[in-house]
Amino acid sequence: MSSVLHRTINRRALLMRSAGIAAAASLPHAVRAATNSIKELNLAAVAGRVPIVGEAYPATDVWCYGDQVPGPEIRVRQGQPIRVVVRNDLPEDTTVHWHGIRLPNAMDGVPGLTQPPIKPGKQFTYEFTPPDAGTFWYHPHADSLQQLGRGLAGALIVEEPEPVPVDRDMLWMLADWRLTSDAQIARGFGNAMEAAMSGRVGNTVTLNGRVSEQEPVRAGERVRLRLVNGALARIMALRFEGHRPMAVAIDGQPCEPHEPPAGRLLLGPAMRVDLMLDMQGEPGRRYRVIDDFYDGLSYWLTELAYDERPPVRPRPPDTALSLPRNPLPEPDLASAERHELRLQGGMMGGGAMMGMGGMMGMGHGASWAINGTSMTGDGHAGMPPLLTLQRGRSVVLTMRNESAWWHPMHLHGMSFRVLTRNGASVPYRQWADTVLVPPKETVDVAFVADNPGDWMLHCHVTDHQVSGMMTVLRVA
Ligand code: C2O
Ligand code: CU
Numbered sequence: 346m347s348s349v350l351h352r353t354i355n356r357r358a359l360l361m362r363s364a365g366i367a368a369a370a371s372l373p374h375a376v377r378a379a380t381n382s383i384k385e386l387n388l389a390a391v392a393g394r395v396p397i398v399g400e401a402y403p404a405t406d407v408w409c410y411g412d413q414v415p416g417p418e419i420r421v422r423q424g425q426p427i428r429v430v431v432r433n434d435l436p437e438d439t440t441v442h443w444h445g446i447r448l449p450n451a452m453d454g455v456p457g458l459t460q461p462p463i464k465p466g467k468q469f470t471y472e473f474t475p476p477d478a479g480t481f482w483y484h485p486h487a488d489s490l491q492q493l494g495r496g497l498a499g500a501l502i503v504e505e506p507e508p509v510p511v512d513r514d515m516l517w518m519l520a521d522w523r524l525t526s527d528a529q530i531a532r533g534f535g536n537a538m539e540a541a542m543s544g545r546v547g548n549t550v551t552l553n554g555r556v557s558e559q560e561p562v563r564a565g566e567r568v569r570l571r572l573v574n575g576a577l578a579r580i581m582a583l584r585f586e587g588h589r590p591m592a593v594a595i596d597g598q599p600c601e602p603h604e605p606p607a608g609r610l611l612l613g614p615a616m617r618v619d620l621m622l623d624m625q626g627e628p629g630r631r632y633r634v635i636d637d638f639y640d641g642l643s644y645w646l647t648e649l650a651y652d653e654r655p656p657v658r659p660r661p662p663d664t665a666l667s668l669p670r671n672p673l674p675e676p677d678l679a680s681a682e683r684h685e686l687r688l689q690g691g692m693m694g695g696g697a698m699m700g701m702g703g704m705m706g707m708g709h710g711a712s713w714a715i716n717g718t719s720m721t722g723d724g725h726a727g728m729p730p731l732l733t734l735q736r737g738r739s740v741v742l743t744m745r746n747e748s749a750w751w752h753p754m755h756l757h758g759m760s761f762r763v764l765t766r767n768g769a770s771v772p773y774r775q776w777a778d779t780v781l782v783p784p785k786e787t788v789d790v791a792f793v794a795d796n797p798g799d800w801m802l803h804c805h806v807t808d809h810q811v812s813g814m815m816t817v818l819r820v821a
Contacts, residue, residue, distance in 0.1 A: 372510035372511060372512060372567065372662050372664055381422070381424060381425050381426070382425070383425070383426045383427065383428055384421050384422075384425055384426070384427045384428070385427075385428045385429075385430075386417075386419065386427075386428075386429055386430075387411075387429070387430045387431075387432065388410050388411060388416065388417070388429055388430070388431045388432070388441070389410065389411055389431075389432040389433075389434050390408065390409075390410055390431065390432070390433050390434060390435050390439050390441075390485070390492075390497060391408070391409060391410075391411070391412060391434040391435070392406070392407070392408055392409075392434070392435065392436075393406075393407050393408070393409045393412050393413075393414070393496075394406055394407065395407050395409065395413070395414045395496070395554065396555075397414060397522065397528070397549070397551050397554055397555055397556065398524065398528045398549065398556050399555070399556055402527070402528035403527055403528050403529075404528070405522075405524065405528050405529060405530065406529060406530065407495050407496035407530070408435060408491075408492060408495040408496055408497050409495075409496045409497060410497060410498075410499050413554070414496045414520075414551075414554035415496075415498050415499045415500065415518040415520065415553065415554050415575065416483070416497070416498060416499025417499055418499065418500045418502060418516060418518075419483070419499065419500070419501045419502065420502045420503075420504060421475060421501070421502075421503055421504070422503070422504050422506065423475060423476070423477065423478040423503050423504065423505060423506055423671075424474060424475070424476070424506070425474065425475075426472065426473070426474045427471075427472070427473060427474070427475070428470060428471070428472045429441070429470070429471045429472075430468055430469075430470050430471075431463060431468060431469050431470075431471060432467075432468040433463040433464065433465055433466065433467055433468065433469075434465070434466070435465060435492075436465055437465065437487075437488060438456065438462035438463060438464055438465070438487050438488070439462065439463050439485045439487045439488075439492060439497075440454040440455065440456050440460060440462055440463055440469070440485060440486045440487050440724075441454045441469075441471060441483050441484070441485060441486070442454035442455065442483065442484060442485070442486040442757075443471070443473070443481065443483050443501060444481060444482050444483060444484060444501075444615060444755075444778070445479075445481040445482070445596055445597050445617070445760070445778040445779075446473065446475050446477075446481050446501070446503075447475075447476050447477060447758060447759060447760065447796060448473035448474075448475070448758070449473060449796075449798070450758065450796070450797065450798025450799065450800070451798075452471050452472065452473045453757055453758060453798070453800070453801075454471070454485075454486045455486050455723075455724035455757070455801055456486060456487045456723060456724045456725065457724050457725035457726035457727075457728070458724045458725070458726065458728055458799055458801065458817065459724075459798070459799070462487050475501075475503045476671070476672060477503060477597060477598065477671035477672070477673070477760070478503045478504060478505040478506075478597075478668075478669070478671060479502075479503055479594055479596075479597025479598060479599075479617075479619070479671065480500065480502055480516075480571040480572075480573060480594065480596075480597050480617045480619055481500070481501040481502070481503060481597050481617070482498060482499065482500050482501055482518070482573050482575060482615075482617070483498070483499050483500075483501050484497060484498040484499075484575070485497050486723055486724055487723050487724075488723060489723045489807050489810065489811060490534045490535055490545070490577065490807050490808060490811055491534045491535075493575070493577055493807060494522075494523075494530070494534055494545065494577050494807070495530055496520070496522075496554075498518070498520065498575040499518070500516055500518050500571070500573055502516070502571065503597070505668065505669055507669075509569060509668060510662075510664050511567050511568060511569040511621070512563075512566040512567050512568060512657065513566060513568045513569070514568075514569045514571070515560075515568050515569065515570050515571065516553070516570075516571045516573070517552050517553060517560075517570060517571065517572050517573070518552070518553050518554070518573045518575055519550060519551070519552060519572065519573060519574050519575060519576065519581065519612075519646070520550070520551045520554070520575045520576055521546065521547040521549070521550050521551075521576035521577060521578070521579040522547045522548070522549045522550075522551065523545060523546075523547035523548055523549070524547070524548060524549050533545075535808070535811070536808075537712065537812075538692075539808055540712050540808035540809065540811070540812040541690070541691050541692045541712040541713075541812070542691065542692050542750065543578060543750060543751075543806070544577060544578030544806040544807060544808035544809060545577050545578050545807070545808055546576075546577075546578050546579045546639075547576070547577070547578075547579065550576075550579070550636070550644070550646060552646060552647055557646065557647035558647065558648070559631065559647060559648045559649075559650035560647050560648070560649055560650065561650050561652060562624045562626075562649045562650065562651055562652075563624060563651065563652055563654055563656075563657060564624055564625075564626065564627065564628045564651055564652075564654065564655065564656040564657065565623075565624060565625075565655075565656030565657035565658045565659075565661075566623075566624045566657050567621060567622070567623050567624070567661065567662055567664075568621075568622045568624065569593075569619060569620070569621060569622075570590070570619070570620040570621075570622050571617065571619050572610075572612060572617060572618045572619075572620065573617045574612040574613060574614055574615065574616050574617070575614075575615075576614050577614065577806070577807045577808070578614060578806045578807060578808060579614065579638075580611070580612070580613045580614065580638050580639075580751055580753070580781070581610075581611070581612040581613075581636045581638050581646075582609050582610065582611050582612070582636060582637055582638035583609070583610045583612065583634060583635070583636055583646065584608055584609050584610070584634070584635045584636075584637065585608070585622070585632065585634055585649070586632040586633045586634070586635065587625075587626050587632040588622060588623075588624075588625060588626065588632060588649070589604060589608070589623070589625070590604070590605070590608075590610065590620040590621070590622045591603065591604060591620060591621045591622075591666055592604070592605055592610070592618050592619070592620055592773075593619050593620065593621050593666055593667065593668050594617075594618070594619035594668055595616075595617070595618055595619075595775050595776065595777050596616060596617050596760065596776065596777040596778045596779055597617060597619075597671075597760075597778075598671055598673065598760055598775075598776035598777065599667065599668035599669065599670055599671065599776075600773045600774050600775045600776070601667065601772075601773040601774050602621065602666040602667055602773075603772070603773045609637075611638075611781060613751065613753030613779065613781040613805065613806075614753050614779075614805040614806055614807070615753055615755055615779045615805035616753060616777075616779050616781065616805075619668070621666045623661040623662075624649070624651070625661070626649065626651050627651065628651050628652065628653050628654060628655060628656070629651055629652070629653045630651050631648040631649065631650045631651070632648060632649045632651075633645040633647075633648050633649075634646045634647050634648065634649065673760055673776060674792075674793035674795055675762075675793070676739035676740070676741070676761075676762060676791040676792055676793050677739045677793075678739065678741065678764075678791060680739060681738070681739035681740055681741045681791060682734070682738055682739070682740055682741070683740075683741045683742075683743065684732055684740065684741070684742055684743070685716075685742075685743045685745060686715050686716060686731075686742055686743065686744050686745065686754075686802075686816070687715065687716050687717075687745050687747055688713075688715060688744060688745065688746045688747060688748055688752055688754070688782065688804070688814065689713065689714045689715070689716075689717070689747050689748060690711070690712050690713035690714050690719075690748060690813060690814070691712060691713060691748040691749060691750045691809075692749070693749050711812055711813035712809075712812040712813055713748075713804070713809050713812055713813035713814035714813050714814070715731065715802075715813075715814060715815070715816045716731065716816075718731070718816065719812075719813030719814075720813065720815040720816055720817070721811055721812055721813050721815070722811055722815075723810075723811060724801065728799070728817045729817070730799060730816075730817045730818060730819035731802075731816040731817060731818065732818050732819065733819045733821055734794035734818060734819065734820050734821065735794065735821060736794060736795065736797055736820055736821060737793065737794065737795055738793070738794050739791065739792070739793050739794075740791065740792055740793075740794050741764070741789055741790070741791045742761070742789070742790050742791070742792075743787060743788075743789050744780070744782050744787065744788050744789075744790070745787045746782040746783065746784060746785060746786055746787065747785070748784060748785075749784050749785070750784055750806075750809075751781060751782070751783055751784060751806075752781070752782045752804040752806065752809060752814065753779050753780070753781045753782075753804060753805040753806065754779065754780055754781075754782055754788075754802065754803070754804055754805070755778060755779040755801075755802070755803060755804070755805045756778060756792075756800065756801075756802045756818070757778075757800040757801045757802070758796045758798060758800040758820075759778075759792050759793070759794065759795070759796050759800070760776050760777065760778050760792065761776065761777060761778070761780075761790040761791060761792035762774075762775070762776055762790060762791045762792065763775045763776070763777055763780055763788065763789075763790055764789040764790060764791050765788070765789040766786060766787070766788050767786055767787055768787070777790075779805055794818075794820045795820070796820055797820045797821070798819075798820060799817050799818075799819050800817065800818050800819075800820065801815060801816075801817060802815070802816050802817070802818055803815035803816070
């Protein structure tokens with residue numbers, strides 16, 4: 346409509362220029378050229394060798410996208426179409442699932458259910474237009490335990506039309522590996538005992554594909570930190586020593602900016618949080634980022650390492666922290682249809698299985714069930730839907746965790762509002778595509794069933810998913 350020409354300013358050049366000026370207190374706001382031309386790229390799933398633990402160890406044999414761990418950071422503009430040609434150079438079938446993106450069902454990457462798997466040596470073209478800005482990720486949905494566990498994952502970042510005013514936009518793609526003493530991936534994917542407990546939790550956590558000793562920062566800068574938990578099973582609870590991070594988006598969807606309760610950020614597998622982090626530490630000092638989710642197993646993920654330079658600005662900028670909302674349909678709770686999903690199964694600690702009443706014999710190697718039925722594996726043809734929803738209906742799902750274990754429950758194809766936990770309303774207008782349900786707790790979520798197709802709903806502890814905690818919702 347407008348004839349005004351927008352200048353594109355190279356963001357990095359701008360930052361370097363302003364860094365030289367001690368008094369530069371305002372945040373850069375570059376103007377992006379409006380372009381909705383299609384973004385095209387190739388992605389090959391291959392076997393590779395990557396030094397994830399560091400120089401003192403041999404490189405690790407991995408499976409990865411395009412020779413790197415994590416896979417390439419894909420950036421696309423909100424509303425910009427993207428076409429990705431995925432080539433399978435692995436010795437087995439694969440697919441790519443674009444986790445959290447509201448896309449057409451045929452592009453969702455579930456083998457059997459939404460597409461035939463990509464055979465070795467073959468390729469498949471994914472094409473979609475992300476409607477929401479935010480932090481998303483991609484991973485295989487075939488032989489997930491092994492393929493994700495061997496390193497196949499990458500971030501998909503959808504940029505806001507107007508750049509968010511921050512000094513730096515940082516991504517921490519987190520992954521968890523079970524390595525042997527010579528830094529190779531330990532065998533034993535799909536151990537039945539583990540599957541009935543917390544899943545395959547590893548012994549090495551990486552940040553952007555490497556064990557991280559430190560991440561360099563500068564005093565006074567404001568960073569947008571995108572956290573992605575790409576682990577198979579590890580739940581994280583992150584604390585930033587000496588800092589007050591503000592959560593501004595959950596699973597890509599903006600929320601009211603808030604500090605995580607007690608400064609402890611819970612991040613289950615597949616969950617993402619965008620933080621605004623004002624670097625209020627002292628020049629030259631280091632501050633730990635600690636994960637203390639598991640009792641007695643706390644470790645530090647990395648350190649924020651301040652360089653010696655004086656603060657970029659005397660105090661944090663007063664620019665608003667909130668991100669622009671995405672075009673999500675608001676569920677109508679008054680007219681919504683309501684369904685309960687009971688999450689069942691698993692070990693109780695004494696070796697006994699629980700809540701298995703109706704699920705015996707329903708799936709091969711099943712340890713888990715939803716409402717008495719176990720769907721196992723990664724997706725296959727002819728999965729009968731648990732629920733069929735009228736297109737456009739508002740739906741409230743009550744997820745009741747009857748088990749003794751945590752479950753990050755993920756719905757494909759649609760994002761949901763997180764309404765209540767154990768009946769108490771959840772503050773800060775939180776949307777998500779993956780919600781962490783603690784043992785014996787109940788979470789209510791709501792969404793508009795506006796995306797037609799068969800959509801998976803499963804636990805993102807991968808061992809739980811493949812051993813039965815999975816179902817399908819059909820939007821007719
Ligand atoms: Cu990341 Cu079926 O999920
Ligand atoms: Cu689970």
